[in-house]
Amino acid sequence: MTRDETGADLIAAEDVLLFVNAAITATGQREFHSGADEQGLSLDFLHQYLLGNYRDLYAATLALDVNDHNAVLIARNLLVTASEATPAQRRGEGRLIARRLDLLPPQRVYGLFRDLRRARVNNRRTRAIIRDWMAARPDPAFDAVKYRSAVKDAVRHAHLAPGGELGPFLFAWGRPAAYTTPILETWRRAHYxxxxxxxxxxxxxxxxxxxxxxxxxxxxxxxxxxxxxxxxxxxxxxxxxxxxxxxxxDLTTMPLTRLASYVLALPLEDRERRRAELTEALRAAARRTAGEQAGRWGTVAAVLDDSFSAYGSGQKRRRPLAVALACHFLMEALAADYTPLWLSGRADALTVRPYGPTPLGERILDGLELAPDRLVIVSDGWDNAPPGLAGEVLRIWRTRLDPARACDVVHLNPVYDAADFDVRRLAPTVPTAGIRDAENLVALVELAQFAEGRTGLPELRAHLARRVADFLREGPVTEVVTPPTREAS
Known part of the structure; x- marks a missing residue:
C-alpha cells in the first residue's frame, strides 16, 4: 500500500472485486450448496450496495466479463435510479448501457425493456435507449415475429411508431388479408x-x-x-x-464452454465412441479462444475439480465441471508445457464426471512439486478431504517456501457462495476470481492480481478505465441523444 492510499481506498477496491466476482458467477439460480432464493437475495444486496456507494465503478463493471443476468440487472438499476446521477454520469452510463445491450442476446434485452415497463421507468434516457437499440436491429420484422409480445411492450413503453406493416402486424385487430413483407406473410400463412x-x-x-x-x-x-x-x-x-x-x-465452430457442457451431457459410451471428434472440437475451440496467447504461458499445472459438488444443481447441471473441462483444454493451448491434475486422479479429461470428495490440498501439493511457472486451481473451494488442508498448504507455500512468488498461483471459482457474498476462497495469500466461462480465463487471471492485496483503488480504477475505453471503442456505439424537453431525465 502506498502512502497516498487510505483504508477507505482499500475497502473500496475490495468491495468492487467482491461484486465483480459475484457478477461473473452468480445467476440467482440454485447452486450445490445454496438455494435460488438465498442466491437472489445475496446478489440483490451486492447490487444495491455497490450502486449506492460507488455508482461510477458500478457502471464501469458493464465493460467487464460479467454474465448476462447481471449485465441486465446493472443496466436496470442504473436506469431506475437515473434521478440520483449527475448529467455527466448519465451520459457515461448511457454509452455503457447502449454498448452492453448490443452484446446481449435479443431476448435478454426485450426482457429488460418489459421489466422497465413493469417498474414504470419511462424517463427520456430510457426511451432513447429503447428507441436507438430497436432502430439498430438488423431485421425489425424478424424480431416482430420471433419476439412479438415483447416487441409490442417495448414499442408501447417507448412511445414508438413502427413503420410499414409492423404497426398493423403488432396492433391492428383486423389484419390485412396479405402482407408484402415476406416473413410477416409467412407467419400469416403458417396458421393454415x-x-x-x-x-x-x-x-x-x-x-x-x-x-x-x-x-x-x-x-x-x-x-x-x-x-x-x-x-x-x-x-x-x-x-x-x-x-x-x-x-x-459443426462442433469445431462452437464456443468452448458451451461445447464442454454438451460433451458432459453425453453418456460415457457416446464420449468413448466419438472420442476423436469431440477431442478435436474441444481443442479447436481452445486454440481459437487462446488466439495470440497460445503457447505463451510457460509451464502450467492445473488443479481441476471433478468432485461430486461439481455437478452443480438441477438448474445449473454440471456447470462447474463444464467450466473446469473447458479451462483444461484452454490451458493446454496456452501453455508451453501443461500438466492437468484432476481431483479424482483421472488422466482422461473426456470421461470426467462429478464424483467423490474434494482433496484439494493433496492435488495442490502435487502441482507445486512440479515447480511450474503458474498453478491454476479451478474449483468451488469446498476443500473437505481433509478440511482446510488446501489453505494451509497455500499459506506455507506463499509465506515460507516461495515468498518471492516465483510461481504464480491463482484460484478460479465458478460457483457463487451466497452466504459469504463472494466466491469461496482457499487462502488469503492466493488471489481468487470468479469465472463463468473459460473464454474469460486470461482476463480473469489478470484481474485476480487486484484481489491479492498488492494493488489498491487507484490501480483498479485505472484498469477499469482502460477496459471501459476499449469496450466503447469496440463497437459503433454513439452517445445516447435525448430530445430537448422539460421532462426530468
Missing amino acids: EKAALYDLPYTVAEGFAARHGVPRGAFLERIAPRLTRLERLRLQESAREHGAEAVRA
Missing part, C-alpha cells in the same frame, strides 16, 4: 398451411408444428436449415433419437 412454418424461426415454427400435429422427427428434419448454431447443438441428440439426421452441428 403446414409448409409455410418451415420458413419461420425455429422457436416460432415449433408452436405452429405442434398446432398442426406435425411429428417431431419430421419437423426437425425439415426445419434444420433454419436452426442457429446453438439451436443445432442443443437439439442434436434429441434429433438423433427422432431420426432427424439433418440436424447436425
Whole structure:
C-alpha cells in the first residue's frame, strides 16, 4: 500500500472485486450448496450496495466479463435510479448501457425493456435507449415475429411508431388479408398451411408444428436449415433419437464452454465412441479462444475439480465441471508445457464426471512439486478431504517456501457462495476470481492480481478505465441523444 492510499481506498477496491466476482458467477439460480432464493437475495444486496456507494465503478463493471443476468440487472438499476446521477454520469452510463445491450442476446434485452415497463421507468434516457437499440436491429420484422409480445411492450413503453406493416402486424385487430413483407406473410400463412412454418424461426415454427400435429422427427428434419448454431447443438441428440439426421452441428465452430457442457451431457459410451471428434472440437475451440496467447504461458499445472459438488444443481447441471473441462483444454493451448491434475486422479479429461470428495490440498501439493511457472486451481473451494488442508498448504507455500512468488498461483471459482457474498476462497495469500466461462480465463487471471492485496483503488480504477475505453471503442456505439424537453431525465 502506498502512502497516498487510505483504508477507505482499500475497502473500496475490495468491495468492487467482491461484486465483480459475484457478477461473473452468480445467476440467482440454485447452486450445490445454496438455494435460488438465498442466491437472489445475496446478489440483490451486492447490487444495491455497490450502486449506492460507488455508482461510477458500478457502471464501469458493464465493460467487464460479467454474465448476462447481471449485465441486465446493472443496466436496470442504473436506469431506475437515473434521478440520483449527475448529467455527466448519465451520459457515461448511457454509452455503457447502449454498448452492453448490443452484446446481449435479443431476448435478454426485450426482457429488460418489459421489466422497465413493469417498474414504470419511462424517463427520456430510457426511451432513447429503447428507441436507438430497436432502430439498430438488423431485421425489425424478424424480431416482430420471433419476439412479438415483447416487441409490442417495448414499442408501447417507448412511445414508438413502427413503420410499414409492423404497426398493423403488432396492433391492428383486423389484419390485412396479405402482407408484402415476406416473413410477416409467412407467419400469416403458417396458421393454415403446414409448409409455410418451415420458413419461420425455429422457436416460432415449433408452436405452429405442434398446432398442426406435425411429428417431431419430421419437423426437425425439415426445419434444420433454419436452426442457429446453438439451436443445432442443443437439439442434436434429441434429433438423433427422432431420426432427424439433418440436424447436425459443426462442433469445431462452437464456443468452448458451451461445447464442454454438451460433451458432459453425453453418456460415457457416446464420449468413448466419438472420442476423436469431440477431442478435436474441444481443442479447436481452445486454440481459437487462446488466439495470440497460445503457447505463451510457460509451464502450467492445473488443479481441476471433478468432485461430486461439481455437478452443480438441477438448474445449473454440471456447470462447474463444464467450466473446469473447458479451462483444461484452454490451458493446454496456452501453455508451453501443461500438466492437468484432476481431483479424482483421472488422466482422461473426456470421461470426467462429478464424483467423490474434494482433496484439494493433496492435488495442490502435487502441482507445486512440479515447480511450474503458474498453478491454476479451478474449483468451488469446498476443500473437505481433509478440511482446510488446501489453505494451509497455500499459506506455507506463499509465506515460507516461495515468498518471492516465483510461481504464480491463482484460484478460479465458478460457483457463487451466497452466504459469504463472494466466491469461496482457499487462502488469503492466493488471489481468487470468479469465472463463468473459460473464454474469460486470461482476463480473469489478470484481474485476480487486484484481489491479492498488492494493488489498491487507484490501480483498479485505472484498469477499469482502460477496459471501459476499449469496450466503447469496440463497437459503433454513439452517445445516447435525448430530445430537448422539460421532462426530468
